Amino acid sequence: MPLPHEAPVIIVGAGPVGLCLALDLAWRGVPSVVLERSPAGANETVRCNHVSSRTMETFRRLGFASQVRAVGLPDDYPNDVAVRTRATGRVLTRIPIPCRRDRFTVTDVPDGWWPTPEPPHRVNQIFFEPILLERAVVNPLITLRNDVEVSGFRESDDGVICEATCLRTGERLAYNGQYLVGCDGGGSTVRKAIGAVLEGDAVIQRVQSTYFRAPDLLGRISGDPAWMSYLYIGGRAGNLVAIDGKETWLLHNYLLPEEGGFEDVDRDYWLRALLGVDGSFEYDIIRQEDWIGRRLVANRLRSGRTFICGDAAHLWVPYAGYGMNAGIADAMNLSWLLAATVNGWASPAILDAYEAERHPITEQVSRYAMSHAQKAIAERLGIPAEIDDDGPEADAVRHRIGEEAYALHVQQFACAGLNFGYFYPHSPIIAYDAEQAPAYTMYDYTPSTVPGCRTPHFRLADGASLYDRMGPGYTLLVFQSETRIAPLVGAALQAGMPLTVLDLSGEQRPEAYRHDLLLSRPDGHVAWRGDTLPDDVSSLVARLCGHAQPALADAI
Incomplete structure (x- = not known):
């Protein structure tokens, strides 16, 4: 060798x-x-x-x-999530999401405001x-x-x-x-x-997914197209994703619990049924992307x-x-x-912090995803056969299902909680205080400077993002310029710990920032906060660098 x-x-x-x-x-x-x-x-x-x-x-x-x-999609292609009876059928509801052109200007939609300089990108x-x-x-x-x-x-x-x-x-x-x-x-x-x-749940759902090319499909969709379309046809549900916004698509056919393997389900028949097209419609399969939805987390990282x-x-x-x-x-x-x-x-x-921090969050996020999946599966299995009928009774059914679908799915497509709400409650390298981090859901997020939380974003007076001014190592945010910080700066220098000092005394302090000092980690989570430095700053720095013993760390 x-x-x-x-x-x-x-x-x-x-x-x-x-x-x-x-x-x-x-x-x-x-x-x-x-x-x-x-x-x-x-x-x-x-x-x-x-x-x-x-x-x-x-x-x-x-x-x-x-x-x-x-x-990705063309600049003006709607990033909305639609719920339809078929891809070419009626719209039950629509979750508006700004297209790429409007990503930073349209804010009056559920996905239009994010506490960050970088909202998501479809x-x-x-x-x-x-x-x-x-x-x-x-x-x-x-x-x-x-x-x-x-x-x-x-x-x-x-x-x-x-x-x-x-x-x-x-x-x-x-x-x-x-x-x-x-x-x-x-x-x-x-x-x-x-x-x-x-460990966990080996099978939650099975999905027959087809990546295909169909140049004529976009023209058959009534009204505005969408980045993603849930398709409810009664007894069957699917999900259509626009890949290039022109001719390539990904269709998820959610298999029913009693159905066999992926190839036991007629791919062509159900693709046409979910799209709402007949046998004359032409398309080419690029690749089969079948998958099994699971909830499995490794017992060690x-x-x-x-x-x-x-x-x-x-x-x-x-x-x-x-x-x-x-x-x-x-x-x-x-x-x-x-x-x-x-x-x-x-x-x-x-390095002990990696498993101590990520494993609990991984377990928690996986359960959020599983809970949502179970609700979505129950929703799909309950779609009545008359979903696409004509008449006032069918109209009422579609209205009800549309409202329910909006309430369910808006949580995952405007998921500020999953992005920003999670926190690290039991880390060996975070100096905690007596306050508990606020609870969060997939959708809901409360900005907080409790140690372990994500350092909340805000814009500075000159319009710059706070994150763009923070250093690559630890960053000390100083909201009162007269606050004594020299001992911490000196201890960090002696330990070799990279530290950027950011004077924010001339900025309007956001509500979440209730302390005069805050130490943000290199990954943007709060490591420590206070109105004055602790008496033993060397112990604080030791903890932040992974040198502190548990008894010493807990005493900070």
Whole structure:
């Protein structure tokens, strides 16, 4: 076996989660090797259709949010969610979502106002993943190796050696790193190797999905088209997603509980029935994207120097777009912890925070998704056969179902709670106080500076985003200029902890900011707050850098 290639972090999997992890590590000065078994550019899946607000914030920080926002549906194509009897049938209700052209100007809709500089973007994975790949390929701190299959790895006290094979040549390879991260999907080799087990509900729903080309479909849709259309035809329900806004589409046919395998259900018959077209309608199948909705969470996210993120760590029904986006949230949590360790200003013990923070949130978000899925399944199974009949009785049925569908689905398409409401309540590197973080739902969010919560966004007097002024490490927000901060600045300097001081004394203080000082972490969560510094700032800094022992940390 040849001598190993070296990088501080080895990433297995070059999907959106693995690429985002590599890009963020590079932004923090940490090189990585990304190993991907597929050939370069081979990933053409259309499974993800939504980039969440938190993910767009990450893209903004990394410098390419505008590039991602520029791709996808045409500028004026409605991003609405419609509920119809058939794709070409009657509209029962409509959830308005601004098109790309109006994303930052239309605010009087449920999805029109977000407490962030980067609201979500409805765009398919085939459009934005190449942007991530292009960024990774040209980044000098990222080494991307395609056609490489990882077979195993072994750990030592000071690193990990990852064993792999080049699928093109059969050459045996070895990669040596300080840490290994599995971003290698639901069948994760890394997860299995560390003995982690997926636990939960193996089957919630089965979905026969067809990615197809039909240039004539758009012209057959009455009224304005929509980014996503729920299709209720009585005894059957589906979901149509516009991919390019012109001729390519993704149709989900939700299989009934008693139906057999994907190929046992007549794909062509039900595709035509859900679209509302006859046998003369022409279309071409590009790919079958069938999938099983699950609620499975790994019982551990780490073993020694090895971690798992994304689908390797959790699989759930992708309501609210929280499949890929939850994986990227994992990666952004882990990235700064790895960088802090590799760059030498934090203790390796800081890495304990990854599982302590992400596992409870993963479990909680998966249950939100499952609860919504169960309500949606019950809704679909209750659609009466007369849903598309003529007459006042059918009109009344459609009105009732439309109202119920709006109330149910607006939660996942304007999900501020899932984006911004989650918090870390039991972290070893957060200095908590006596106040509890506010509760949240999929939809509802209350900005809060309780330690562990997301640092609330606001605009500065000059119109700039708070987030654009914060540093890459810890940021100390100072709302009273006369507040004594020198001891904390000195302790951070002595510890090597990167700290940016942001003087906000001339700004109008938002309601959520009730303390004169706030320390925001590199990932944008509140680490500490107060009106004055604690007596022992060295202990606070030690905790933030992962050096504090539990007894000391709890005393802060």
